[in-house]
Amino acid sequence: MAIISGALMLMAVAALASNNVPFVVAVGFSVVSVVVGGGYAALWLRGWPTRRQSLAMAWIGGALIAAGCVMQPQPMIALMGCTGMAILGGYAAFFHNTKAIAVNICLGIAAGLLCAARVAPENGWAVATAGLWLVVELNLAVPLAIQTVVRTLGADVVRSDQDPLTGVLNRRAFYERATTLLTSPGDDLHLIVVMIDLDEFKKLNDAYGHLAGDQALTAVGWALREASNSSAIIGRFGGEEFIVIDALPTEAAERLPAELCSAIAALPQPVTASVGAAIVRWGSNSAMDELIRSADTAMYSAKRAGGNRTRICRPARVEH
Template structure:
């Protein structure tokens, strides 16, 4: 029980994965529109309530309401230009949460304060899709503090304990049920999609899952001039001949063996996929000299499996610096470059490694010993 709770609490955020998921389905524009609309509504409410008898009635609380409105406008503006980064999304969350809290606490009517706390469920639901359980819990805690202030004030002003308690329970139920329900559902969806994103024969990632996982690998690393994303495209030599002479069952066994060889020869953090019949791809983080080292290990591992096949391997790498690495086509560019390098190796006779730089397409061909 404690172990499960700890694993749940320590789960990584889903920002990069969910961003890629909705981008691949053409939904980012709709998400941005809805988010901007929510932020605009949040911006308008504190100003509108200034004119209400139940709204802020002191120069200080009026000033707080105006500041909350400006904070909501600043937070929403992050989504006007482009899809935000993880850090910008967190800033949006913090700004929106602060604006909601300030608006609720500045109301002169304590019942308005309590009912305003239901708004935390909306921003909490947004966070549940993209960020960690800790941030969801922080928003819930903020809602509890604000709702408690409203409940105490309502009891003090009306003496109606039943009304104050009922309103408090409604606020807690919404702020607990909506965000944590979405959080659980989003993580279950991610687990199911990851399971469906595997090649049934080798257990490696399929094409779509590979690109998504490789993009997450890039976005989760802080980057630096000495850190490169290295991509290797592996195509098996003479695989058709193996199928024709020994049958497809043996060919399938060979593919399973190649998958196992890739797992054993690559880093545990590497993203490995099967993207075609006898084509495989690997993405891992390394230094500038890593492509040749990684690819040679893969070439030897494939050559050592008990089947008469070798591999032509093309590699490409680029440093994780600059805004371009955050683009969704960054991995795709490297895969295309590695694919071109793989054909260089195949034209040179196979059982070779060829490297092309993503930035400077100079070729370097490294020949492995023949078998």
């Protein structure tokens, strides 16, 4: 990316070699090309740019390429140079959205039209039209193809993270997301881990069949998503066991286990759950595995008490 960004400095050569623009305009454009190309090359060498910086690079870079092509003294070279817009269109498709792609496509086609109009008097409209079609085709096909691939792969990633029956995260994806939550900043929040185990689930399977059991698990997954905060990370640990982790204010954290237990009991399926939770203050050097063990212990305490109830523990100190 640093090399591609730095290549924008080459637009200065096109401007300085042009005889059909005022010298002041050519020099000013050259200075802008060198500053933008060198600046973004340095930015990429330092690390990833912000989203706003990246979007600005796509649009400013596209404008520089379009302007450089228009100023190129050789009409055919200028027209073929417009195909370079496809690179930034592909970049916008990979990192940004359809709006960013549309801006680059419009810039590429506009520059292509201007350059094709210069080609026609020397080489004929057939050659100009063929060249313009190549410009349009590349500026449309490259970013749209990349966006299609990215969205398809993104959908596969989402599906690979989800438990296919319940729609919540599988165990691997849960740990990945939970690790991200633990490293996020939090102010005046409590970290809560909730373990949920369905009561006497084997009896439900034996009495009504595995299809009924699968329907109950699907309904539980839906109930957990509905009863949890939008920031909650919900996973299925296997069988009839689920886990929820979230960072919430004190009162909300205290209410969450009972709300989850009630949401499951309210389902039309004949199923209830034993719910155990571990709550610690944010920044207490909490280790995920230790919190899960504490919540699991609380859950088994609820199960021994008869099920369809909650138990909450507050680990005094959890070390990494």
